[in-house]
Amino acid sequence: MNRQLKDRILRWVLASSAIAGCSLLALILIAVIWRGHSAINIDFLFGAPGNFGEGGIFYQALGTLLLMLGAGVLSFPIALGSALFQTEILRPGKTAELFQLLMYSLNAVPTILFGLIGFMVFGVWLDIGVSWTTGVFILAVMISPTVQTVMRQSIEAIPEHYQETARALGLSPWQRVRAVVLPQSAYGLVTGVLLGLARAAGETAAIMFTATVFSGILFPETWTEPVLTLQTHILTLAQEAVDPNTVANAWGAGLVLIGIVFFLISLSLVIRSRLSLEADS
Amino acid sequence: MRFLFDPEVNWKHPFVLLTGLTAVIASGSVVLLFLFLIVQSLPIFSAMGLEFFSGSDWIPGESYSVWPLVYGSITVTGLALVWVLPLALGSALYTSEYLPPRWRSVVKATMELLAGVPGILFGLLGVSFLAVWVQDVFGLIDGNTLLTASFLLAGMVLPTIMTLAEDALRAVPFEYREIARALGLTSSEITFGVVLPQALPGVVGAVLLGLGRAMGETVAVMLVIGGLDRLPNPWFDVTQPGQSIPSKLGREAAEALGSGLHWNALIASGLVLFLMVMVISLVGTRLLNKGNKMSREDCCGVGGGNEPSVKILVGKN
Amino acid sequence: MGDILRTHSACFSFWSATCILLAGGIACSIFFLPSFVIAEGLIRSGGSTTVLPVVSKAAAHYNRSHPGVRVTVSGGGSGVGIQGVGSGLLDIGLASREMTEAEKKKFRERGLQVHVIGRDAVACVVSSEIYEAGVTALTRQQIRAIYEGRIRNWQEVGGPNRQIVVIDKERHRGTRHVFMDYVFGDPSAHAAGVRLVTGSNNEEQAKIAQSHSAIGMLSFAWMNQEVRGLGLIEGERIIQPTQGNVDNGSYPIVRNLNLLLPAKAAPEAQGFLAFMLSENGQSIVEDLHYVPVRQSEGSHLAGEVPGIQ
Numbered sequence: 052m053n054r055q056l057k058d059r060i061l062r063w064v065l066a067s068s069a070i071a072g073c074s075l076l077a078l079i080l081i082a083v084i085w086r087g088h089s090a091i092n093i094d095f096l097f098g099a100p101g102n103f104g105e106g107g108i109f110y111q112a113l114g115t116l117l118l119m120l121g122a123g124v125l126s127f128p129i130a131l132g133s134a135l136f137q138t139e140i141l142r143p144g145k146t147a148e149l150f151q152l153l154m155y156s157l158n159a160v161p162t163i164l165f166g167l168i169g170f171m172v173f174g175v176w177l178d179i180g181v182s183w184t185t186g187v188f189i190l191a192v193m194i195s196p197t198v199q200t201v202m203r204q205s206i207e208a209i210p211e212h213y214q215e216t217a218r219a220l221g222l223s224p225w226q227r228v229r230a231v232v233l234p235q236s237a238y239g240l241v242t243g244v245l246l247g248l249a250r251a252a253g254e255t256a257a258i259m260f261t262a263t264v265f266s267g268i269l270f271p272e273t274w275t276e277p278v279l280t281l282q283t284h285i286l287t288l289a290q291e292a293v294d295p296n297t298v299a300n301a302w303g304a305g306l307v308l309i310g311i312v313f314f315l316i317s318l319s320l321v322i323r324s325r326l327s328l329e330a331d332s
Numbered sequence: 333m334r335f336l337f338d339p340e341v342n343w344k345h346p347f348v349l350l351t352g353l354t355a356v357i358a359s360g361s362v363v364l365l366f367l368f369l370i371v372q373s374l375p376i377f378s379a380m381g382l383e384f385f386s387g388s389d390w391i392p393g394e395s396y397s398v399w400p401l402v403y404g405s406i407t408v409t410g411l412a413l414v415w416v417l418p419l420a421l422g423s424a425l426y427t428s429e430y431l432p433p434r435w436r437s438v439v440k441a442t443m444e445l446l447a448g449v450p451g452i453l454f455g456l457l458g459v460s461f462l463a464v465w466v467q468d469v470f471g472l473i474d475g476n477t478l479l480t481a482s483f484l485l486a487g488m489v490l491p492t493i494m495t496l497a498e499d500a501l502r503a504v505p506f507e508y509r510e511i512a513r514a515l516g517l518t519s520s521e522i523t524f525g526v527v528l529p530q531a532l533p534g535v536v537g538a539v540l541l542g543l544g545r546a547m548g549e550t551v552a553v554m555l556v557i558g559g560l561d562r563l564p565n566p567w568f569d570v571t572q573p574g575q576s577i578p579s580k581l582g583r584e585a586a587e588a589l590g591s592g593l594h595w596n597a598l599i600a601s602g603l604v605l606f607l608m609v610m611v612i613s614l615v616g617t618r619l620l621n622k623g624n625k626m627s628r629e630d631c632c633g634v635g636g637g638n639e640p641s642v643k644i645l646v647g648k649n
Numbered sequence: 650m651g652d653i654l655r656t657h658s659a660c661f662s663f664w665s666a667t668c669i670l671l672a673g674g675i676a677c678s679i680f681f682l683p684s685f686v687i688a689e690g691l692i693r694s695g696g697s698t699t700v701l702p703v704v705s706k707a708a709a710h711y712n713r714s715h716p717g718v719r720v721t722v723s724g725g726g727s728g729v730g731i732q733g734v735g736s737g738l739l740d741i742g743l744a745s746r747e748m749t750e751a752e753k754k755k756f757r758e759r760g761l762q763v764h765v766i767g768r769d770a771v772a773c774v775v776s777s778e779i780y781e782a783g784v785t786a787l788t789r790q791q792i793r794a795i796y797e798g799r800i801r802n803w804q805e806v807g808g809p810n811r812q813i814v815v816i817d818k819e820r821h822r823g824t825r826h827v828f829m830d831y832v833f834g835d836p837s838a839h840a841a842g843v844r845l846v847t848g849s850n851n852e853e854q855a856k857i858a859q860s861h862s863a864i865g866m867l868s869f870a871w872m873n874q875e876v877r878g879l880g881l882i883e884g885e886r887i888i889q890p891t892q893g894n895v896d897n898g899s900y901p902i903v904r905n906l907n908l909l910l911p912a913k914a915a916p917e918a919q920g921f922l923a924f925m926l927s928e929n930g931q932s933i934v935e936d937l938h939y940v941p942v943r944q945s946e947g948s949h950l951a952g953e954v955p956g957i958q
Contacts, residue, residue, distance in 0.1 A: 054518055054521070055518065057518075057520065058518035058519055058520040058521070061520035061523075061524070062426075062430065062519065062520060064422065065422045065423075065425050065426035065429075065430065065520075065523075066426050066430070067422075068418060068419050068421075068422025068423050068426065069422060069423035069426040069427055069431075069439065071419055071423075072419055072420065072422075072423035072439075072443070072490055072494060073423070073439060073442045073443075075446060075487055075490065076442050076445055076446045076449075079446075079449055079453070079457065082457060082461065083453065083457075086460070128354060129354045129357055129358050130354075130358070131354075132350060132351040132353070132354025132355065133351065133354045133355035133357075133358040133359070135351045136348075136351035136352055136354065136355040137355065139351075140348055140351060140352070141355075150355065150359050152614070153358075153359035153362050153363065154358065154359060155613065155614060155617045156362045156610055156613070156614065157358070157359070157361060157362040158613075159541075159544050159545075159548075159609055159610060159613035159614070160362060160365065160548070160606065160609070161547070161548025161549075161550070161578055161605055161606070161609055162548065162550065163548070163550040163578045163581045163582055163585075163602075164365065164369070164548075164581075164602050164605070164606060165365075166585070167581065167585055167598070167599065167602055168364075168365050168368045168369065168602075170589070170590075171368065171372070171590065172364075172368070175590055192361050195358050195361075196358070199358060223345070223347075224345065224347055224348065225345070225346075225347035228347070249448050250448075252450070253448060253449070253450030253451065253452075254450070254451075255450065255451060255452045255550070255551045256451070256550035256551050256578070256582055259551070259582070260585060260586040260589070282450065282452050285452050285453070285455075285456060286452055286455070286551060286555075289452070289455055289456045289459050289555055290459075290555065298460070301456060302456070305452075305453050305456055308450055308452075308453065309449065309450065309453060312448045312449070312450060313445055313448065315448075316444055316445055316448045317445070320441050320444065324437070
């Protein structure tokens with residue numbers, strides 16, 4: 052059977068490409084763990100940085116978390132507000148299309164450009180210089196389309212008759228949002244934030260010359276001070292792959308960073324799978 | 333303007349004002365960014381004119397030409413596409429057409445995690461492994477080349493293309509597959525003869541979106557591309573080092589931060605990058621949405637919509 | 650029934666998530682609010698990666714002994730240091746070269762003052778494999794030919810039959826300026842034979858060590874078993890890249906390590922500069938294998954360093 056044979060061959064070709072695609076993740080994880088596990092110990096995780104690339108990464112990790120949480124807190128209201136505006140208030144038409152187009156564009160902007168322009172706007176014009184605040188602002192703008200898209204999709208997924216019932220009861224938009232939209236899309240909103248946070252934690256280009264320094268500071272004490280972050284720490288060490296100890300530290304920091312990002316994404320996956328289970332029941 | 337909105341909406345209501353404001357902030361930031369790019373790159377265009385695009389040297393203080401950088405960007409992303417396309421499409425087709433739902437969600441979750449791997453880790457992998465392998469395998473004198481960067485980018489955009497393409501494939505109505513199976517087609521014939529042609533606009537859209545993402549990637553490329561602002565000689569030799577626009581910005585922005593013609597030149601390169609990425613991404617988004625919408629509409633119209641694909645099937649046999 | 654239950658659990662988790670976010674935001678604000686002032690006592694320095702180790706170490710000492718002051722350090726290269734201090738983004742610029750005419754003109758109104766904190770020499774370096782294969786010294790013309798791309802194989806200068814990986818640095822880098830000044834007689838010379846462009850000293854050191862046939866330029870402090878310094882052949886003599894030859898003035902590629910301060914520098918920045926030039930500061934310079942400046946000659950006041958011409 053020629054056709055059957057062809058079918059079977061093609062099936063195997065497709066299957067092997069799927070396996071290859073998925074094993075890329077496994078390969079990356081294996082590489083990072085293999086090279087990085089030797090660096091991981093209590094001193095490394097909770098120690099202060101020492102001379103070039105030596106010492107712990109506690110403050111770098113703290114800086115990454117600070118930028119990430121700050122961006123999350125800032126972008127949450129903006130993303131939620133604009134998602135509500137788009138779904139509850141805007142009627143289909145030219146304005147809605149334009150708005151959607153702008154959100155798509157914002158999502159597509161290369162992150163390095165957020166760094167350049169964000170620095171001009173926040174760092175130079177608002178005069179807060181190279182500081183964690185500048186980093187937070189830039190990352191907040193950067194992740195807001197991600198968060199907004201997930202939020203909008205989860206609001207749009209609410210069954211139409213819920214909304215219609217609320218309208219029929221004569222509820223105002225705000226009452227409708229509180230009674231129907233927010234409770235029904237809660238998981239989606241949390242998922243959106245988690246994915247946004249993951250994106251912020253993994254970003255390097257936008258903050259490498261706008262929010263961070265090499266050394267001299269542990270944790271910012273005022274609004275205008277810079278931070279240390281894991282991402283830029285790895286970037287510095289990655290260019291310097293000579294001394295084996297320092298290289299191991301870079302991989303160790305990478306392991307911690309990938310841990311943070313994967314924790315956030317896995318959490319969002321768990322929330323979503325619970326959601327779909329409930330929807331099925 | 334008013335007719336565009338819900339006539340019941342009370343514009344003075346704080347809820348409407350508040351959400352409207354956040355919407356303006358979110359959508360306005362990209363407009364602002366674009367305007368900034370234009371305004372700040374004007375000086376270089378008035379100083380150099382079209383030479384900015386046609387020259388061949390980037391020497392801060394003397395002359396600036398974006399052409400080698402554009403060439404590097406396009407070459408690297410184009411090559412990455414060649415490497416990633418079979419893999420991404422293969423896995424998207426297999427996941428959407430062959431895998432049971434449980435396994436499909438596993439694959440999608442894997443892809444989502446892969447998409448979350450920070451760029452800097454790809455960079456670290458590139459410096460420590462990929463550059464060395466490329467040097468050994470291709471027998472080069474050095475492993476920091478356009479080729480290395482393209483391999484790295486292929487890995488980075490695989491999850492984007494795969495996930496979006498899979499969504500587009502899933503959006504093809506189920507009836508198509510059932511009819512095709514009833515006609516006695518094998519799974520692979522259905523996949524390639526029915527589903528893929530039907531989902532083609534969406535799949536192309538997915539590829540373009542992945543391409544847009546690859547073109548803007550900074551740190552990973554910066555670490556392995558070699559940093560040479562020059563066309564390779566001969567021009568098609570990708571085993572030579574080069575430079576892409578984001579990598580150039582990442583390396584040189586700190587040096588010119590905020591003022592001077594050098595800064596204007598960098599921002600102008602940013603503008604070129606912005607325009608390239610926008611065109612690619614917006615066309616991609618449009619195709620993706622159109623593809624999905626088309627499939628949905630076909631699903632509702634019963635008779636007529638199904639005919640073309642049946643013809644395709646018959647033709648294939 | 651199921652709907653109602655779901656609504657409740659979803660509602661609960663939504664509000665709890667919101668509360669956590671809000672609480673986080675409030676906690677952040679409370680933590681930072683009392684210190685909502687323009688960072689006082691924060692001195693930003695940045696620039697040359699040659700000067701960076703010295704300043705980084707000195708800053709750690711200084712921060713420990715002066716609780717009210719914090720000196721931050723970042724890299725980027727000499728160009729970044731000059732641009733940063735010139736545009737006011739940095740309080741102290743680090744530069745391992747003198748300012749170019751263009752830079753002087755651009756930042757004239759800031760009245761940048763150049764303070765020499767040490768001296769350093771730049772070596773032409775090669776991968777250890779090349780050094781061990783017999784290339785231990787080159788003439789200025791040979792180096793120039795290599796950087797211009799006229800010599801492409803190590804064989805032509807007495808080495809193994811292997812292509813040369815010519816490593817350049819970014820144009821604004823201090824090391825490149827002094828090296829190109831020696832080789833081409835022009836600090837911003839164009840090098841057509843270049844294969845790779847690197848940034849920081851560490852990056853270049855790493856690339857040369859990784860490669861088996863690279864040539865590059867590095868400060869003496871970055872030479873090691875993997876990255877070997879070449880002797881320079883001048884006429885009949887071979888000048889080895891040793892500290893002794895720098896001290897006696899015979900090694901030709903020498904430069905100042907500069908701190909740049911604006912005319913109206915903050916007192917904390919002045920204080921840090923004074924520390925750099927003090928005995929303790931200069932001992933750090935010496936620890937990192939640079940040449941300390943002799944204070945008795947008052948050399949830190951002007952751009953010229955005795956013994957270099």
